[in-house]
Amino acid sequence: MTALPLTDTADLARAKVPNLVTELPGPIARAAIERDHSFVSPSLGRVYPLVPARGSGMVIEDVDGNRFLDFNAGIAVNSTGHCHPAVVAAIEEQTRSLLHYCSSDFFLPVYADVCARLAASAPDAMGGTKVFLANSGTEAVEGAIKLARHATRRPNVIAFLGAFHGRSLGSLSLTASKARYRGGFGAPMAGAYHAPYGEPGYIENVIFKHLTPPDDVAAIIVEPIQGEGGYLVPPRGWLAELRAICDAHGIVLIADEIQSGVGRTGRMWAVEHDGVAPDVILAGKGLASGLPLAALIARDALMAWGPGKHGSTFGGNPVACAAALATLDLVDSELSDNAARVGTHLMARVRALRPRQPAIVDVRGRGLMIGVELRSHDEAVAVEQECFRRGLLVLTCGESSLRLAPPLICTETQADLAVEILEASLPAS
């Protein structure tokens, strides 16, 4: 049976969810998947046969009319929910006046508006900041590597095991979440070192003693909450330790907030929970609610590179910038607070499952960035798939965890519904 899709996304937001009207995947989805296999790069690692057609708020409707509660948010991207009316209106308005003009060569006021908003959002202790806009997270990371090397004239960068910083060759050299991401691509960027995430003392006792002296190190790049690596919250004081190491040796501290930033953890930036001010903040993913935009926010004194040192044809495209301004308005006025409030509720609800659900080993996170660790990798994958079959979209991360990263508009009622489906999807013993 094929359901007729609703006509209007506002109806979709109010519709019953989950609502599964065909087997999964349904007939139209199966045809779409077959076609996809014929033409699309097989490097894309699809996790379950979801074929989205429309989204509104917390709801995704697939091509067969099945409706899912979305706790992926397009992998932490649809921060304001799907097709938020204010974001759509800002995009529509911008498309009527200017689609593109290369910001690397000319002056776009909307580009500067986004930079001003991001500069104002940076922790006060960063002092004055300047901002560069890119199209994707990996580009922001590439920009940060270049900036740190340029500012320090040093070659090396320290990242952490489990990190995900992107897939272009520089950022891939810092990514250390899954070996298969790196395999087959030859030598990584020279000068990339990795330390265990959250382990105090390692950089000074091992890396600086045995691998590279600190005055060869341009930057330490860290996710304040490790995303792809397992939604890991580091021990309190560890980010401050990194700050102290950087201060002692003139190293640039880069906070990769591409997944954790822009309100997801209940603060604009996750580093704020630890009171640590990095030298560079990287944003992406949720910054423009789904349009491609990323940002490199750096202390004034660092971003002292001259014309031509860095640029991008599309980076800071005016339509993406308009979406970002609308997104930042929503995040500042209500969504960051909502993420803190609903995140606390969601975390408590999932933790309350533990006494009766032996499969749950740990629940951790901040705001609406919550990791649920299960007993094994296979168990995490099985629960992810069962949630899909029951109409809840979640993804695994790390070795054996599920990530809960819904849009920041999530309500307590929707959080409760997700917990119910999650519990029903867990193994019986």
Ligand code: PLP
């Ligand atoms: N950094 C972090 C922390 C990420 O989570 C990601 C993507 O998942 C990236 C960088 C790369 O972003 P993109 O996929 O937009 O290149």
